[in-house]
Amino acid sequence: MFNRDSWKEIFETIQKNKLRTFLSGFTVALGILIFVVLYGFGNGLINTFNEFFEDDATNTFFVFPGRTSKPYKGYKSNRQIEFDNSDLADIEESFPLFVEYISPRVDRSGMVKYKNESNNYTTRGVSESYQFAEKTIIMKGRYLNQEDIENKVKYAVIGRLVEKDLFKNENAIGKYIDVTGSAFKVIGVFQDDAGDDEERRIYIPYTTRQLIEKNTDKINQIVIGFKPEIGYSGAMAFEKKLGDFLRDKKFIAPDDQRGFFIRNVADQLKQNQQFAGVLQIIVGFVAFGTIIAGIIGISNIMVFVVKERTKEIGIRKALGATPRSVIGTILLESVFITTVSGVVGMVIGVAMLSSLGDTLEDYFITNPFINTGTAVFATLVLIFFGGLAGYIPARRAARIKPIVALRDE
C-alpha cells in the first residue's frame, strides 16, 4: 500500500484533479484554522479574565468600618465604628493560626510636589506587609520595612507613573517630594499589573501618617492576609470567627451586619474560578462544534469524490483492480490531502494567533494561544475522520459490481 507506485498514482490523481483536491483540502484547512483561532481566542478571553482578577493576592480579607444599625450594650444605633492600632495587634494575637500578615490602610489624597511639577495623588499609609496584599513589584530602591514603620520615618515608595509625571527622566530615588506640606524621601519605585491607577499611588508608613495627623492611632481599613494552606473552607471559617471577634470587641450586636464589612477575596476567587470554568466549557463547546462541522465538510466532499469516480472505479475493476487496491488508493489519497491541508491550516492558525499577540486587547482577548498538543490532537481527529469519511464511500464503491459502475455516466 505504501510503495512508490501507489504514491505516484495518488500524486498523479491529485495533480490532475486540482479543483477537487483544492476543495477538500480547503475544507480541512479552514476547519482546523477556525478551530485553532477560536480556541486561541477563548484562551485569550480567559487570559484577560485572569489578569483582571489575579492582580491582587487572593488570600486576603479587607475589613471596612461601617455604622451600626442596632443599639447594643448601652450604645445607640447608627454609631460610626473606627479601627485603631490596638485592633491590628489583637487580631494578630487572637488568630495566630490563620493570619500570615496584617496591614492597615490609611488613604489620603492631596497635592504632591517635586520642584515645579505637582499633581494630585492618593497617598496610602500602610505597613511593610501590604506589599504582599497588593503584589507590588519594586522596580528600583526598596519597599517600606518594619523599621520604617516603628521609627515613623518620612519615607515614600512611589508608583512608576508618579515618577514619570513628577521626575520626568530624573531618577527619583533619594530625592524629596512634598506630600501635602511634608517632605518625604523617595526610597523606592514600584509597578503594578493592575494598571495606571495603581501606579499613581504613593505608599508611606501608616505610623508616619498617624504622626502627621496629631499622633492619632486611628486607621481606615485593615487588610489581613491569611495562610493559603487553610484553604477555602478555612478562609470561610476564619471570616466568621473574625466577624464575631470584632463585633464583640467593638460592642456591636451579634446580628448586626452593618458595623463593619469583610470583603473576602477567597470567596470571590472561587466564584471567578467558576466563571472561568464556564468560559472554558463554552470555548470547548465551540471548538468541538467547529471540528464536527469540519468532519461533516470532509465527509460531504469525500462522498462526492467517490461518487464522481464511480465510473473510473468500474474501469479499474474491469482492468483487474481488487477492492482492496480501490479502497487503498482512495483512502490514501484522502488521508494524504487531509494531512497536508490539516497541517497547513494548523500552522496558519498558530501563526495568526502568535502574530495577533496583544492587538485584540480592546476586545478582551489577551495573548491568544493554543497549546501544540491540542492543535495536533484536533488535526489528528480531523485526519482520522477524514480517512473514515473517505473509507465508507470507498468501501461501498469497491463493492459495486463493475458492470454497474461502468454504466454510471
Added chain:
Amino acid sequence: MIEIKDLHKSYKMGSNSLHVLKGINFKVEEGELVAIMGSSGSGKSTLLNILGMLDELDQGTYTLDGVPIKNLSETKAAQYRNKFLGFIFQSFNLINYKSAAENVALPLYYQKVPRKERQEKALKYLERVGLKPWADHLPSELSGGQKQRVAIARAMAAEPKVLLADEPTGALDSKTSYEVMDLIQKINDDGNTILVVTHEEDIAHMCKRIVHLKDGIIVEDKKVEQVRAAQYV
C-alpha cells in the same frame, strides 16, 4: 478456452424477474474470432458480462482456460479478470485524466509489473495499434477511432487469454469501424481469442464464427467465411 453449460441468468425488476439467458451452451476454442449477434434485449451483453466476470451467473457452469468460474470473491474475480481477460467497450472507458500510455499501462500496474517495464510495454502496444506518437495525449485529445485503438492496446497490454469486445464499433463511423475491425483481425491472426458483441451484420461477418442469440437462447451458431476489413480501409 471457454466452455459454458446450461447458463441461466435473470434480473429482478421490482417484484418481477426478467429471465434474460435461458440455458446457453457454448464453447470457444483458442484462436477463434467469434461474433455474438442479436437484437437489443436478446441477452448478448449479459452473456458477455458473465464471460467477463463483470456479472454473476445464476445457474450453470462456466470454465475459462480450465478454471471453473463460480462464486468468486471480489478480489479473486479481479485477479482473474486481470490475468485472463481484456475488455474493449463501446464507450472506450478510458480514464480521462490519464494519457494514452498511462491508460495502456494501467492493467500492468494491477499485475504489479515494475514501472519501467510497464512503460515499455505500453509503448510497444501503442505502437502496435499505430498510436505511438500519441502516447502522451489525453483521451480528450484523441478521435473516437484513436480512443478505441488505445482501449484495444490497453486490453492487450495485460496479455490476456481472451479479448472481450462489447460493440467495439458502436460509437464509430463505418470507416473507423473497419479500421478497428482490421486491427482486431490482425490481433486474432496472431492467435488471440476474441469475442465481439455486435448487432451489425457487416462487422459480424468480419469474424470467423457467428453466434445468434434470440430471447436468451442460441438460435444459430455457424462458421463463416471471414471478410477482411483491410479491403475497406
